[in-house]
Amino acid sequence: xxxxxxxxxxxxxxxxxxxxxxxxxxxxxxxxxxxxxxxxxxxxxxxxxxxxxxxxxxxxxxxxxxxxxxxxxxxxxxxxxxxxxxxxxxxxxxxxxxxxxx
Amino acid sequence: xxxxxxxxxxxxxxxxxxxxxxxxxxxxxxxxxxxxxxxxxxxxxxxxxxxxxxxxxxxxxxxxxxxxxxxxxxxxxxxxxxxxxxxxxxxxxxxxxxxxxxxxxxxxxxxxxxxxxxxxxxxxxxxxxxxxxxxxxxxxxxxxxxxxxxxxxxxxxxxxxxxxxxxxxxxxxxxxxxxxxxxxxxxxxxxxxxxxxxxxxxxxxxxxxxxxxxxxxxxxxxxxxxxxxxxxxxxxxxxxxxxxxxxxxxxxxxxxxxxxxxxxxxxxxxxxxxxxxxxxxxxxxxxxxxxxxxxxxxxxxxxxxxxxxxxxxxxxxxxxxxxxxxxxxxxxxxxxxxxxxxxxxxxxxxxxxxxxxxxxxxxxxxxxxxxxxxxxxxxxxxxxxxxxxxxxxxxxxxxxxxxxxxxxxxxxxxxxxxxxxxxxxxxxxxxxxxxxxxxxxxxxxxxxxxxxxxxxxxxxxxxxxx
Numbered sequence: 001x002x003x004x005x006x007x008x009x010x011x012x013x014x015x016x017x018x019x020x021x022x023x024x025x026x027x028x029x030x031x032x033x034x035x036x037x038x039x040x041x042x043x044x045x046x047x048x049x050x051x052x053x054x055x056x057x058x059x060x061x062x063x064x065x066x067x068x069x070x071x072x073x074x075x076x077x078x079x080x081x082x083x084x085x086x087x088x089x090x091x092x093x094x095x096x097x098x099x100x101x102x
Numbered sequence: 103x104x105x106x107x108x109x110x111x112x113x114x115x116x117x118x119x120x121x122x123x124x125x126x127x128x129x130x131x132x133x134x135x136x137x138x139x140x141x142x143x144x145x146x147x148x149x150x151x152x153x154x155x156x157x158x159x160x161x162x163x164x165x166x167x168x169x170x171x172x173x174x175x176x177x178x179x180x181x182x183x184x185x186x187x188x189x190x191x192x193x194x195x196x197x198x199x200x201x202x203x204x205x206x207x208x209x210x211x212x213x214x215x216x217x218x219x220x221x222x223x224x225x226x227x228x229x230x231x232x233x234x235x236x237x238x239x240x241x242x243x244x245x246x247x248x249x250x251x252x253x254x255x256x257x258x259x260x261x262x263x264x265x266x267x268x269x270x271x272x273x274x275x276x277x278x279x280x281x282x283x284x285x286x287x288x289x290x291x292x293x294x295x296x297x298x299x300x301x302x303x304x305x306x307x308x309x310x311x312x313x314x315x316x317x318x319x320x321x322x323x324x325x326x327x328x329x330x331x332x333x334x335x336x337x338x339x340x341x342x343x344x345x346x347x348x349x350x351x352x353x354x355x356x357x358x359x360x361x362x363x364x365x366x367x368x369x370x371x372x373x374x375x376x377x378x379x380x381x382x383x384x385x386x387x388x389x390x391x392x393x394x395x396x397x398x399x400x401x402x403x404x405x406x407x408x409x410x411x412x413x414x415x416x417x418x419x420x421x422x423x424x425x426x427x428x429x430x431x432x433x434x435x436x437x438x439x440x441x442x443x444x445x446x447x448x449x450x451x452x453x454x455x456x457x458x459x460x461x462x463x464x465x466x467x468x469x470x471x472x473x474x475x476x477x478x479x480x481x482x483x484x485x486x487x488x489x490x491x492x493x494x495x496x497x498x499x500x501x502x503x504x505x506x507x508x509x510x511x512x513x514x515x516x517x518x519x520x521x522x523x524x525x526x527x528x529x530x531x532x533x534x535x536x537x538x539x540x541x542x543x544x545x546x547x548x549x550x551x552x553x554x555x556x557x558x559x560x561x562x563x564x565x566x567x568x
Contacts (some may be wrong), residue, residue, distance in 0.1 A: 008277075015270060022263055031259055037267040045273035054280030060273075063225045063282065067269065070232045074262060077236055081258050085251040094259075097252045098535050 007048035014041035028082045028092040032075065039071050108172050109161055112178060119145030120209035135201050139193035142205040143250050146186045146212075153179055157565075162222060166283050168221035169353075171423065176566050177219045177349045180426045181236025184341040184433055185212050191437045192334040195444065199244040207237035208338055215346035219353070224272045224282040227350055231268070231314065234346045235261050238339060242331040247489020253330025254411055257323045260285045264320065268310020274303030275358070284358040291361045291540050297455035304359060308369055311354075314347035317407060318376040320495050321400045325384075328396035333443050336392060337436035340399060341429040346377040348425060351410055363413050372413035378509040394516060395435060398475060398531065402428050402514060408490055408506055412497035419566050420489040426562060427474065427486035427555060434471040434548040434561030438464050439538045441545070451520055463542070465524045465537065467549045472517040474552045477510045480556035489559075 014037055021034025043064045050060025086092050106567030107114070119142060126138050162169045176275060183442040189205065197204050214233030221227040239261065276282055278300050279290035291300070309320060328336045355366050381401030388394040406428070409421025441464055447453040458465040474483035487510060494503040539547075556564060 020264075022259075028255065028259070032262075035262045036257070037265055038263070039269065042266060042269040042273050043322075045270065045277065049273065049277035049280070053277055059225070059282045060276055063228075063273075066225055066229055070229065073236060074232070074265075077239050078258055078262065081239065081251065081255050084246065085248075085255050086242055087250040088251050090248075096254065100556070 004048060007044060011014070011041040011044040011048070014044065026094050028085070029079075031094065032078050032082070034073060036075070039067065043067050044087040045077055104549065105163055106161065108152075109156060109159065109163055110168070110180070112149040112156070113213060115145055115149040115152060116209055116213045116216065119149075119207045120213060123202050123209065124206035127200045127206065130202070138205055139189055139199045142192070142209060143186060143189045145209070146182050146189060150179065150182045150186070152476070154180065157326045158520075164226075166285065167223040167226045168217070168220050170220060172566065173352055173418065174219040174349065176217050176422055177345055177352075177425075180422075180429065181212060181215055181219070181345045184345075184429050185209075185338070187433060187437075187544050187548060188334070188338045188341070191337070191440065191541045192546055193540045194538040195334055195440065195541070197334070198246065198250075198332045204244070204334070207241050211235075211237040211241070211338075211342055215342055215349070218346035221350065221353060222284050222357075224276060224284075224287075227354065228265075228272060231346065231350065232265065234354045235265070235314070238343055241335040241338070242327055244335065245330075245332045248307050249330045250332065253323075253326045257327050260320075261292075264310045264313030267306050269531075271303040271306025271310060273421055274299055274306070278303070284354060287358040288360050292520070294361070296362050297367070300359075300362065301365065304362060304366060305369070307354070307365065308373075309509035311347055311351055312373060313454045315344055315351070315403050316377075316400050317403050318380045318400060321377065321381070321403070324400050325388075325393045325396035328341060328399065329390055329393045333392070333436065333440045336510045337433055337440060338462050340395075340432045340436055344399075344403075345425065345429070348406060348421065352421065355410070356413065356418070367413040369413050369419055370407045370413075371499065373406045374502065375409035375505055377401060377407060378506060379404075382509050382512045382516075384514070388516065390449060391439060391454065391520065392436075392449075394451065394520070395432065398513065398516070399432060401473070401509065402432070404509070405487070405490060405506060408499075408502055409492050411502060412493045412499060414493075414497060415495045417497060419563075420486075420493040422565060423559070424486035424490045427482040428507070428553070429553055430548050430555075431471045431474040431483055433467060434545060435475070436550065437541060437545050437548070438468045438471070441541055442535065444538075445535050447535070451523055452527075454520055454523040455527040457524040457535075459529050459532055461535040461537070464537065464545070467545050468524060469521050470549055470552055472521060474556070476514045480553075480560070485556055485559040489563075 016032045018038030045059040046064045110158040123138050156175050213232050214230050214397040217230035221230050239258045242257050279287045281287045281290050312322040378401050381397050385394050385397035409417040477487040490505050491503040
């Protein structure tokens with residue numbers, strides 16, 4: 001059986017990739033995708049822990065299922081907002097959103 | 103599994119009304135839609151009544167996922183009262199989206215916040231948090247202008263990243279204990295040495311929830327959202343989601359992570375100092391009044407976090423009292439801004455010039471709210487700060503109390519610029535500013551509450567057993 005640490009390292013790497021995408025990419029859709037990678041890294045953690053630490057309860061797997069549903073809802077809202085800002089500014093580049101100073 | 107549905111009555115009522123209002127938006131005629139605000143208001147009042155019957159009840163539902171206790175009940179009460187005031191105030195406002203959409207999104211967000219206040223399980227907490235913020239993102243973007251869209255997108259992306267960081271932290275806590283229930287987590291951690299992985303998870307949860315309450319350095323969204331969102335939405339955001347964030351903080355850390363109390367208390371002390379300093383200093387430089395209030399909200403998050411840094415029951419109860427006091431004053435000042443923006447004013451601080459001559463009641467109300475935010479006796483803000491800082495002194499955090507008092511003095515600097523404009527600068531015209539009756543009533547009620555709680559704070563403190 002694959003040791004638990006393999007899953008944790010993979011999830012850590014995915015989280016880092018997602019975080020790098022959030023910080024470095026300037027396209028709003030790409031940022032959204034990066035966040036989804038981070039979300040899935042947390043999901044991987046939950047499922048792996050559920051299997052290895054508490055196999056008698058499936059609460060971690062339950063959690064992962066709820067997270068997937070919430071992730072889908074978030075993408076729906078996020079894409080709607082990106083579509084709206086595209087209609088206003090004809091761009092989805094985060095650098096061009098500068099009405100407010102950061 | 104036996105469920106006492108009566109314990110869930112407030113949530114069920116809010117849920118039902120939210121669905122009904124959304125359906126009303128679809129099927130009602132334009133004329134009938136005007137009553138959706140009144141329907142929402144009636145629903146909130148009904149939920150409030152059923153909540154009073156839960157006062158003093160201690161129970162858990164859904165196999166320990168949902169806990170009913172004094173803290174949760176009182177926070178829900180504060181939330182419902184402030185939401186009712188928002189609904190009352192905006193019932194005649196011109197909406198940027200349909201009335202039904204606006205009120206149902208608001209009610210769903212309130213529902214999420216109520217579940218957050220009662221969450222006793224990581225899964226419940228995460229779902230409740232998302233239910234709180236998802237409608238808020240939609241509401242912020244509801245104006246369909248570039249500014250509103252930009253604020254919504256920033257709020258959404260930063261909020262999403264914070265949620266994911268929170269989730270990752272939760273997964274680590276789950277991995278170390280194999281439990282998702284707060285009490286079970288505490289039992290699994292009791293008596294063990296604190297592992298580095300737990301610290302990582304804890305810091306990630308602090309980051310995630312710190313974003314929701316707009317603590318520095320996770321505050322970037324707050325000024326933008328308060329400035330960019332439609333004013334009725336901004337007034338709701340100043341009270342609603344923030345209540346959920348603090349409810350989650352009060353529930354999660356003292357219960358689940360009791361073993362690591364000194365560490366997270368230290369973290370909150372640092373966040374408190376940063377939020378107070380940066381919020382107040384940044385607010386000094388603002389000329390846009392809603393942005394000014396946005397930074398003032400950040401500073402007040404700092405004051406509120408003092409209660410968590412103290413990490414004892416006196417600290418938490420003072421936090422709740424100060425939260426009530428703060429949310430009333432912040433909501434009141436936003437409603438005054440709403441009243442002026444409806445007449446095309448209220449964007450810049452200079453727009454308030456001579457408000458005293460044009461609308462004496464609005465100017466008086468704004469002055470009272472701002473003085474309460476500074477903490478000038480005999481207003482409620484003063485009593486709130488007295489309790490909060492005396493909790494800090496009793497918890498051997500005298501330095502934190504001193505920083506808090508000094509910050510209150512600094513904050514006087516920017517609040518007074520607004521008051522100076524209202525009372526000592528001549529208005530461009532002497533034309534009056536008519537205010538719709540429900541909005542006026544709401545402002546007067548909040549003003550009365552701010553004065554009453556300042557003179558007679560034990561009216562509320564006896565409810566939370568202080």
